[in-house]
Amino acid sequence: MSTRKHTALPKAEILIEALPWLTRHHGRTVVIKFGGNAMVNDQLKAAFAQDVVFLRHAGLRPVVVHGGGPQISAQLDKQGLVSEFRAGLRVTTPEAMDVVRMVLAGQVQRELVGLLNQHGPHAVGLTGEDAHTITAVKHQPQIDGELVDIGRVGEITRIDTGAIEALLDDGRIPVVSSIARAADDGHIYNVNADTAAAALAAALGAETLMVLTDVEGLYEDWPHSDEVISRLTASELEKLLPELASGMVPKMEGCLHAVRGGVRTARVIDGRVEHSILLEIFTDEGIGTMVVPDPPEATGGKRP
Ligand SMILES: Nc1ncnc2c1ncn2[C@@H]1O[C@H](COP(=O)(O)OP(=O)(O)O)[C@@H](O)[C@H]1O
Ligand SMILES: CC(=O)N[C@@H](CCC(=O)OP(=O)(O)O)C(=O)O
8 A cells, every 4th residue: 555655656746846837827828839840640649639638627728729831731732732931931822722721720620629529528620710810911021121922821910819718718728720811801811820829829818828849949059959948038039030940930939929918938849749738837847948028127127
């Protein structure tokens, strides 16, 4: 009897280590972005669903925003359409937009909703089109000083959190695809999923934004070193932004937008690690990169 008690002790210690986090986050909203590159295999996706349902049962209000970049590229390829990225965003023709919507809302979102709902009637899928959740205008990035047309790519102008809040109040887990609608015509737009997750986190007044990707976190000197920056302030991140490349740009811009918008911490973590969400939050150290608001001195004494 005493031996059995003894072997269970580390499990109790893990739960106790989680107690301050659980107390602080009880009733709080956590936005979790699951990147297409982090959806490596079925076991990992199932573990992701378990973690999210665990948070829900622990009294948090998780919102999932999912990506699907590699899955969209594979489908475009199957249909003989090319994938081109400019300024880190997919050049989205009207034809490609149909594929983006089909893959995100019809495949990736459905799969995640299905996995979450294996644990009960929790998840409800929606896209930014539903209930005017995400409104956008056409985005025209500047490349070498010139405005470039990259098709149906949207820049978020408005978030209506009504539908998501209603689902959360009803104990559901919203699963959101990063597609937006235009306010003035019937167009729909492709939005980068990191950008959508960050905008939702800020609009929902989330406690935490968690971005699951296919690297351990933000590398200090990528691609030359794999030294992960474990913690940085909003101002430190802002200085670093011009040096960042490819997929990290919308991710870290999103983290900055979120913490400047009132989200308490934004984290980039390795989604290829099974149960990475629980590992990040239920241990003191954390496993990825954490972005925090500037200390009060740097913002004139006011908390951002
Ligand atoms: N400083 C950096 N630290 C880590 N990864 C970086 C960095 N700069 C660029 N990257 C790239 O960003 C990628 C993650 O972005 P992305 O491919 O869009 O993933 P996701 O599908 O999860 O959104 C990494 O796999 C890596 O190739
Ligand atoms: C405009 C734009 O680039 N949209 C992205 C939307 C999906 C996404 O962001 O997926 P990940 O998070 O897996 O990268 C795309 O078409 O790939």
